[in-house]
Amino acid sequence: MLKIVRTEILKLKRYHILWAGIALMLLSVMLTLFTSMANDGSVWDFTYMIEQVIKNNMSTIFPMCITLITGYIITREQKDNTLKNILTIPISFKQLLVGKLLVCGILSLFLGMICTIFTIMGSFLAGFPGFSVGLALQGFIQITFVNLFLYIAVMPIIILTSRFSSGFLIGVIVAFVYGYCGMFAAGDMKLANLYPITASLGLIHYRSYDPSVHWNSLICSLSMIFVLVLSAVLLLIMKNKMESNKIKKQKTKIVRKKGW
Numbered sequence: 001m002l003k004i005v006r007t008e009i010l011k012l013k014r015y016h017i018l019w020a021g022i023a024l025m026l027l028s029v030m031l032t033l034f035t036s037m038a039n040d041g042s043v044w045d046f047t048y049m050i051e052q053v054i055k056n057n058m059s060t061i062f063p064m065c066i067t068l069i070t071g072y073i074i075t076r077e078q079k080d081n082t083l084k085n086i087l088t089i090p091i092s093f094k095q096l097l098v099g100k101l102l103v104c105g106i107l108s109l110f111l112g113m114i115c116t117i118f119t120i121m122g123s124f125l126a127g128f129p130g131f132s133v134g135l136a137l138q139g140f141i142q143i144t145f146v147n148l149f150l151y152i153a154v155m156p157i158i159i160l161t162s163r164f165s166s167g168f169l170i171g172v173i174v175a176f177v178y179g180y181c182g183m184f185a186a187g188d189m190k191l192a193n194l195y196p197i198t199a200s201l202g203l204i205h206y207r208s209y210d211p212s213v214h215w216n217s218l219i220c221s222l223s224m225i226f227v228l229v230l231s232a233v234l235l236l237i238m239k240n241k242m243e244s245n246k247i248k249k250q251k252t253k254i255v256r257k258k259g260w
Contacts (some may be wrong), residue, residue: 004091004099008073012103017072021107024065025115028056029122036126045130049123050139051207053115054146058197062147063154063179064172065111070104070151070158071168094235097162101155108151112144119143142204149200152224154178155231163238189214199223 012018032052036044074097120136154175161171182197192198193216202220207213 001095001099001102004095005102008099008103009106011073012107015073015076017069018107021065021069021111022114024061025111026118028053028061028115029118031056031060032119033122033126036128044126044128046123046128046132046135046139047130049126049128050119050135050142053119054143054201054204054206057115057143057147058150058201059179059183060176061179062108062111062150063197064176066104066108066147066151067154067158067168067175068172069107070101071161071171073104074100074158074162075168094238097159097238098235101158104158105148105151108147109144112147113140115147116140116143142206146200146204146206149203149224150179150197152227152231153196153200156227156234159231159234159238193219194223196223196227 032049035052036042036049042048116136116139119139120131123131157171157175157178158168161168161174179197182195185191185195185198186201193202199220202215202217203224205215208215
């Protein structure tokens, strides 16, 4: 498995869609800066900037972003017609898929780091007060790990849509709706602790200083464990990709001419 992961990391160099992920992280920060211009009475500082970036990543950007990138990386083997050559090696499609999922988990951490850098730069450009090394380190940990937890939350969608060559585009739409519904789930703390998208916020103690925010770390952890178990079950029951996509050749009937 280590060799598969190492090989998949080397393949990332040729995937230009990674730049789309970086661009979406920049978009999340730019969207946050745009909302800071609204006169809604909010007092913006460095901490509030980080919180809004995390909220935008959770609700609109990252579930869709990581589903798009992971689905593209998985289906690229079919698009490039390299899957049949890879499977001649004693490796199953499940093992290959697990390797790709692990790499995309690492990629979600990388995109979280990139998003943190953009957030700090955006805060300086906007002139928000309250910056400190301690808060920057806290923001780095929160943004990076919430991306990882959001990736885990959408993993069943990625696995289900990986069976089809163009299914990841459907997965992107489902992941976007899934993430956007997190805004509604956040209105009720009981549901927020159960819903995997918002449970990711509980695991990083998002806005825990607010008296109205009551995260239950145990329930949030159980929600994430449930998603991981569901993903493992989906992997176990998945059939071999090459077998499930065999094209049945129809027997051609020879039409004989009547007469001589």
